[in-house]
Amino acid sequence: MRRRRGEGVPLPLAILAVLGAAFFILPLAGLVVRAPWPDAWNELRAPETLEALRLSLVASFSATALALLLGVPLAWVYARADFPGRALLRALTTLPMVLPPVVGGLALLLAFGRRGLLGMWLDRTFGVSLPFTTPGVVVAETFVSMPFLVLTVEAGLRSMDRRYEEAARTLGAGRWYLFRRVTMPLIAPSLFAGAVLCWARALGEFGATITFAGNFPGRTQTMPLGVYLLLETRPEASIILSLLLLAVSLAVLVGLRDRWLGSA
Numbered sequence: 001m002r003r004r005r006g007e008g009v010p011l012p013l014a015i016l017a018v019l020g021a022a023f024f025i026l027p028l029a030g031l032v033v034r035a036p037w038p039d040a041w042n043e044l045r046a047p048e049t050l051e052a053l054r055l056s057l058v059a060s061f062s063a064t065a066l067a068l069l070l071g072v073p074l075a076w077v078y079a080r081a082d083f084p085g086r087a088l089l090r091a092l093t094t095l096p097m098v099l100p101p102v103v104g105g106l107a108l109l110l111a112f113g114r115r116g117l118l119g120m121w122l123d124r125t126f127g128v129s130l131p132f133t134t135p136g137v138v139v140a141e142t143f144v145s146m147p148f149l150v151l152t153v154e155a156g157l158r159s160m161d162r163r164y165e166e167a168a169r170t171l172g173a174g175r176w177y178l179f180r181r182v183t184m185p186l187i188a189p190s191l192f193a194g195a196v197l198c199w200a201r202a203l204g205e206f207g208a209t210i211t212f213a214g215n216f217p218g219r220t221q222t223m224p225l226g227v228y229l230l231l232e233t234r235p236e237a238s239i240i241l242s243l244l245l246l247a248v249s250l251a252v253l254v255g256l257r258d259r260w261l262g263s264a
Contacts, residue, residue, distance in 0.1 A: 079157035105211025156190025
């Protein structure tokens with residue numbers, strides 16, 4: 001079967017499309033062109049850079065693990081359960097995707113701060129204070145990134161062929177066994193894609209983190225926060241760190257291209 005040739009693009013649309021693409025590409029090209037490449041390796045090996053990278057990796061992977069623990073059951077409930085207020089609850093739990101990150105950080109302070117709704121109890125009962133700590137970074141990153149996992153896994157659950165579950169159920173499989181050995185393998189691609197998107201979003205989180213956890217080197221200063229700080233003192237180093245984050249984000253998008261857009 002011969003492949004259809006692409007339809008001709010009207011000239012006005014082609015011009016606007018080129019301008020639209022340039023709007024995204026030019027700022028990225030600016031990073032590449034203006035980067036101090038001769039000093040790139042030294043900047044990446046700097047102690048403060050390695051510390052920020054270490055903290056970013058630890059916090060983002062921890063946030064992804066926490067999101068998997070809480071988000072997969074939540075996605076299952078949204079996809080399979082029917083109860084009053086489900087649409088409202090779903091909207092509230094995915095709100096961080098569109099909520100300004102600084103507002104999310106302020107909301108976290110009011111919930112988990114020492115005088116917060118839950119933070120006061122945690123402080124008085126267990127002596128646990130999350131704001132301006134490394135666990136606080138994990139909480140902030142989980143708050144803004146978990147909706148990506150929830151929506152992706154929910155979509156996988158809704159689109160999967162449930163006949164396999166029904167067949168396993170007729171053979172006597174229990175609910176927990178069915179979930180572990182049938183449902184989870186069937187949604188593995190969606191689970192992987194959601195986890196990678198969640199991790200990438202957590203790695204690049206800035207606003208909620210700096211509001212809730214602050215910007216303390218070695219404790220809460222992740223790579224995005226390090227870029228912000230270096231922009232005022234060492235702009236060249238901030239460009240190198242920005243390119244590193246850009247490369248990670250690009251790798252994630254390219255890796256998930258077939259999952260979201262299909263093959264060319």
